[in-house]
Amino acid sequence: MPEGHTVHRTAKHFSKHFLGKQVELTSPQGRFTDSKLVSGQALLTSEAFGKQLYLGFETATVRIHLGIYGKWRFRGFEDTPPEPVGQVRARFLSGEQVADVVGPTSCEVLDALQVTAKQSKLGPDPLRIDPGDHELQRFLTRVASSKVVIGQLLMDQSVIAGVGNVYRAELLFRAGLNPYTPGHLIASEVIAGIWFDAVMLMRIGVKTGIMLTRDGYLKGRPTILDRYSAYKREGLPCRNCLNPISIQVLNSRKLYWCSSCQSA
Ligand SMILES: [Zn+2]
Missing domain, CATH: 3.20.190.10 (MutM-like, N-terminal)
Structure with a gap:
């Protein structure tokens, strides 16, 4: 999708x-x-x-x-x-x-x-111009007031609009955040960090047409093998810690993450 x-x-x-x-x-x-x-x-x-x-x-x-x-x-x-x-x-x-x-x-x-x-019905969209940080505030409120896990919240278009399975996996990996952490237990600076990261990465996506999510690979056209840290890398060694990347079905979508780097 x-x-x-x-x-x-x-x-x-x-x-x-x-x-x-x-x-x-x-x-x-x-x-x-x-x-x-x-x-x-x-x-x-x-x-x-x-x-x-x-x-x-x-x-x-x-x-x-x-x-x-x-x-x-x-x-x-x-x-x-x-x-x-x-x-x-x-x-x-x-x-x-x-x-x-x-x-x-x-x-x-x-x-x-x-x-x-x-x-x-749509949540804030990281790609829309956001003077006064209203969109950011809506995202903070929706995540912080929810007991649903962040891995599922990021796929909910009424919480954040436009994020799909690839950005979900990569944003959580970059944040070092366990996808099974309930929204209300996440520090607001961590939630804001995910928002600003989504704004940056998705703008690169609009510019290039490719979902570039790895530091050092945010330009050019990396091969599909180099492109992601977690997405579709189940069983492969984590690029940070060599622990195999995990896969689990969450709310009928495949979720990819490193259980070691993202244990917090
Ligand atoms: Zn790792």
């Missing part, structure tokens, strides 16, 4: 190629019948909230959540738009740009009240 940095990159792509232009919106596959409600209107806003994309048109907003199987395909063309490939739920066409989305969990047209209702 794409994590928040990918969705913010998609929002930037729409800003660059579609913003202010009239967009023809269709559903080649036929399932997104509401596409006609905004087709032909100008795209006025393109924003990511966590893992959800909001494309604001003149009279309504299209909300897209890729979920586990959804994918975007962006293409430029010269004369005729390329034929849709696969089950394209929605096609955005403007000028010489086309954006196709296949297999999203949600793709719907919302009015302003519905947009507010959806967004109010």
Whole structure:
């Protein structure tokens, strides 16, 4: 599943190629019948909230959540738009740009009240500009008031929006924090440290398109073997202490961590 940095990159792509232009919106596959409600209107806003994309048109907003199987395909063309490939739920066409989305969990047209209702369910997003540290404060409050373990809280989109399995594993490894520590037992400076680390790492993700999480590998294109400290490294020696990395299923998602470095 794409994590928040990918969705913010998609929002930037729409800003660059579609913003202010009239967009023809269709559903080649036929399932997104509401596409006609905004087709032909100008795209006025393109924003990511966590893992959800909001494309604001003149009279309504299209909300897209890729979920586990959804994918975007962006293409430029010269004369005729390329034929849709696969089950394209929605096609955005403007000028010489086309954006196709296949297999999203949600793709719907919302009015302003519905947009507010959806967004109010989402927790703070480390990738949104945060003057006055309001987002940070919301994160601190949500973690510190919960008895749920931090490994599960970081995957809860109402606690922190945009973090997924890779950033969860790597953020906890970098913090040296046991994923099974209940939120209310974690010192506030440790919680704030995770937030600021997420802000830094996810911004790098938006810039590069890759989840770079290891100091010394925060630039360039490290191979998949070098990229992570904990994620998908079960059984391999920890890069710090050589203890084998553990794997356990927590709330039906695989959790990776070093039981020695992250014992506290
Ligand atoms: Zn270790």
